Amino acid sequence: MKIINKINQKLKDGQTFFSFEFFPPRTEEGVENLFERLDRMVAYGPIFCDITWGAGGSTADVTLDIATRMQNQVCVETMMHLTCTNMPVEKLESALLEVKKAGVHNILALRGDPPKGQDKFEAVEGGFSCALDLVKYIRKEFGDLFGICVAGYPEAHPDGIVDDPELMEQNYWADIAYLKQKVEAGGELIITQLFYNTDIFLKFVEDCRSVGITVPILPGIMPIMTYGGFKRMTGFCKTKVPADILEAVEAIKDNDEAVKNFGVDLGVRMCRRLLDAGVPGVHMYTLNLERSAVGILERLGLIDTARVPKPLPWRHVPTGTARAAESVRPVFWSNRTKAYLKRTQGWPSYPTGRWADRGALQYGSLADVPQYMRRHTSTDARKERARAAWGSSLESEDDVKAVFAKYFKGEVKLFPWSEVEGSPEAAAGEEALIASGYLVINSQPKLNGVPSTDSAHGWGAPGGTLYGRAYLEFFCSPAAWESLRARLDAAPSVSYLAATAAGSPQGNLKPDDVVALSWGAFPGKEIVQPTVLCASSFGVWKDEAFELWLSEWAGLYEEGSPSRQLLTGIHDNWVLVCAVDNDYVAGDLAKVLLG
Ligand SMILES: Cc1cc2nc3c(=O)[nH]c(=O)nc-3n(C[C@H](O)[C@H](O)[C@H](O)COP(=O)(O)OP(=O)(O)OC[C@H]3O[C@@H](n4cnc5c(N)ncnc54)[C@H](O)[C@@H]3O)c2cc1C
């Protein structure tokens, strides 16, 4: 969906909004860290996130890949920066075709800075010499498909900043006249260069309006995070820093913590002034860091880190994309959303309703998701981190059990069966179950009439009432399975499925059974039923769940080592069980399992 349409809706509803800008990290490790941060920051509900295009096109492939993953895996409306530097038209066209295919339909069209070692911008052969040409090109070749944003300079573009006041004034107005051309050619939104004097920004907006530029103008806010970074950036951009700010920063320049805190205080003051003056939203230059941008927004009351909004129990897909209408997902992937989205790429949604044919669900093969099968072990640094969390060597099944226990107590934040770092939502009885030898990998608590605003289990709009059947999924040893199976068969309200790595699923659910696991009643709406246990998907999931023993965990240790043998043995012999207690009022699933 075009970002401008989302902004127009916010303007109509009188709601303030914010957005986050990121840049492509230089290493693979950095990219993975960025995605973890994105997961956390997107949960706060930015209206969009954008990713920069490295100077001179140096990060083209990484930027394209990150933009694609942001839109389709992190599920946030994404805008990609694109510049003309070193980009002949054919390269621009192929980049645009690639993002079009990936569903990234918002572009920040820029000229770009001159390549390193060159003072003046010169168009590459067969390329464009200014952002205006790029905007025109995108509109000519792609019609109205892309939402186009352009850059604005409240203090004029640095090339036009000169000492002579008369010439400066001329350059300032020439820049505004040129900005108007960019808008007339198709620019629907303006984001500005950083500034520290809010009066200058407000005057710039007024001046733009005076020449007939009517599109929204978002202030680019760069929180001061380090003294060095602040000096470098304001020097490079020729930013006018008010004397009181400069003095305050100079006085604390050797105290990094004080500089960061000052940056947050200043960001809050600047944004408050801008919002009070009628600016509709703020664009945060995050520099890929969380603390300052989130700190500012929290103090402005635009986000509440203690209550992160959750429209559904799982991350929703941006409106306007093919998956936007999706409202149901199988429970198995609840901690592996990205792998699920990858394996179901091309589905409009999980088939629901009376005529849905779930027997024919076509999941992508495991080979399509290598990135997500080695989430915690994809780089040496990650392997190191995972070994620190799960043990540098494992001697017995008790050592393995201890890792699960620590994860559910929140003492370990990494887990082979979860893409995200953090502590799982507590369900009933995991501790006792793990102590009894059940290696729990997923669970859902029994809910019977919990308010949708509940701090632990809430999701959806306020005013709703939530229900859920207790669900537990775990590996158990072949010896434990014998007696457990008899108890599960005898329990009147329990449905279950079980399988070994090599075997087919067995249990008391039929292949086309679907059990509702969570549902909510909201005023004026039909029942929403976002999580299900889908029997036909279990066969697909169990291969993934077993494979994670090997790709995420056993692979940390040397071939032939006792640790690797231990984990491979569990993979080869243990049973994966998923069980649901249909009695969400009086059922006690943990009791059935413990016997
Ligand atoms: C929000 C934002 C994001 C940015 N992101 C990136 C990024 O991801 N990657 C990156 O490399 N750089 C980025 N930049 C920097 C940007 O590429 C540079 O500032 C560059 O020097 C100018 O780009 P532009 O799109 O503003 O250029 P343009 O709009 O083309 O303008 C450049 C200058 O030339 C003048 N000019 C150009 N053509 C004409 C004309 N026909 N008539 C009159 N005047 C003209 C303009 O007035 C202006 O002074 C970003 C800048 C901003 C503000």
Ligand SMILES: NC(=O)c1ccc[n+]([C@@H]2O[C@H](COP(=O)([O-])OP(=O)(O)OC[C@H]3O[C@@H](n4cnc5c(N)ncnc54)[C@H](O)[C@@H]3O)[C@@H](O)[C@H]2O)c1
């Ligand atoms: N608003 C901007 O003007 C802006 C934004 C992004 C990038 N850029 C320029 O693009 C080029 C490539 O940037 P990169 O992402 O590869 O790495 P980088 O290391 O130069 O910049 C890292 C990040 O800092 C921020 N940033 C950099 N220059 C900025 C500026 N002048 N104003 C506001 N924010 C700025 C952006 O978020 C950028 O992604 C550089 O020349 C950079 O200065 C400018």
